[in-house]
Amino acid sequence: MSDEQKTAVKEELFELCEKTLSEELNGEQLKRLEELVVTDGQMRKLYVEYMHQHAGLYWQHAGESEALALNSLIAGLEEENGEGHLSGRHGDDAGIERAKGKLVIGPWTWRKMAAAAAAVLVGGVLLGWGFAEKKTSQPIVATLVKSANCAWQGGVLPTEEGAQLQAGRLRLQQGLARLKFVSGVELTLEAPVDIELISPMLCRLYRGTVVAKVPEPAQGFTVETDSAKLVDHGTEFGVHVGERDGQTNVVVFDGIVDVEQKNSGKVQRLITGNGSRVSGEMFETMERAPLELVGGDDRILVGNTSAVGKQVVITTADGRGEDVYVQATDSDIHTSEQLLLVKNSEVFDAGIGYTRKVYLRFDLDALLSSGDLLRAQLKLAVEPSNFGYASFVPDAEFVVYGVRDDLWQRDQITWQNAPANNHTGGSADLDEAIELGSFFIPQGVYSGEVGVDGDALVNFLRQEKKSDGLATFLVVRRTGEIRRGSGLVHAFASKRHPSAAPPTLKLQLAE
């Protein structure tokens, strides 16, 4: 590019920056700006300089002056009440009020005091109400009475034993935790659980299993889920919300629970031994709920009202089963014998880096003499890989494909010859494979069980059972990474893993 051309492109870039700032950028211009910034490092630098300058102008004229104004305000306030106590800017600014109570303690020197005061005011005011709300002395909702061997993840509440919990979200990743609500309700969380505490009489279960023990004075205690509202009348009951389908399963161990389907407003009263399944469309009640509904590890299969037939479990270790992963880059680092590694490093300018995909093969021979396949579930045990940074991979979606070709060999399969591999990061060649479902692993989670179920999986298995009796699955991570290359490598236990369960198919067959 000649200097003249360079100047012209630079002019064009600045024009596009101007359009961006005045919110006049149209679709075509946006595309052009993207092209310049993404493909040309020099242009990217200029773009960032220009935007940063714009931000700098704002800061110098608005942000900084605000901060200065605050400082002088603080000075004024301090003069007003000579003890050095802070008053909020206005009486109802709870954030400042509370921060004051917390901060102004001990023998502070005047200088320290002023600095802290400035910090509180700036912090409090700029944080605004979101901050204030979080920091006012909200009422305690429950106490965490037991949290042994628990792993918590990304919630907003403290998770040490004995912690006083205000309203907020808790995510239990591992272990068994027990909460005692102020109302007297005891709630046991069985990992993985995602729950929001709302008040001493109300919580919202997003997923997972909880058992509630409700003493008489706390009658009316309510567990809400996406699809249902469970109002307790002095009982013990268990609730499970399915991770994928969001279906609510309830079993009443003792007493009475009213179950309301949110969609229809329909209410069913359950008594001891009854159970119910609720989703947006479905509302089933069982007189005798299978007791394993809660506590058993196979929650999708049990609780089925037509629980006839038999269960068969097949792993990749059975018969002609196999599991392996393929990697885009020929590299000896970060490999594993025992783990099936998955990663999507798809990048925009070149290559697919350390992308890895998993292949699973199940031998369906065990099903030959059985009746029709009714339900199926593919399960994988999540294990830590210790490769890559979780910070660079957000909550990740994984897709499971059914693959036509079953004749791959573990020692011969490569990125190039793997069946249905479209040689990109987070997908498959849909001429050779069919998408069966997907699952999520939240950021920072390295354990637990994931998988897919549903009609697509059942139909695929029926087909494969009829043809060569082998079923191959391809598992990819649809979610890419924020910093290319350095994102976390996800891993599932393979059939060679010394302790964790191998990839498993759980099938329910007609007699």
Next chain:
Amino acid sequence: MVRDSADTEAFIRLLSEHERGLYLYVMSMAPQASDADDILQEAKVVMWRHFGDFKLGTNFGAWARKVAFYQVLAYRKRKQRDRLCFSDRFVELVAEELKDDESHLEARYQSLASCVAKLDPEHQRIVNLRYEGGESIEAIAEAVGRTSGAVYRVLSRIRKSLHACVSLQLDKNLEDGEMV
């Protein structure tokens, strides 16, 4: 949320120390002031909630930027439906550049005020109206007795000349043997 006062103090102190850097970082990706304010508000709440995850003594600025970056992405996702948005890769590259060029951008920022001071008074007034008062182009046009089109062109010229002025100043500093 149970936090002790030491935590609260540490958080507020760190946040106010990094206030400017964070503001510039977010606004470089979300140039509309109202967007940037929303994102920053959200980001600060998240930082406060997750302050327990931050190890005192490590780089708060980097940690805060990471949190803010996710908020930028989340904000874009929410707004995507009703307006044009840059792609993820665009935003990601811009974020990377902001990080890699941190000291260079800081040097540019330090030169900015002196370049603004060199603008002629009429132009300074327009900059003030735009950036201090947050006035719209139309309001500025009315205030200075010109058409919106003219104000748009003047503002755009001002920003370009500021950019050139800062670049020149940094070049000069380099020649004078100053570190940038």
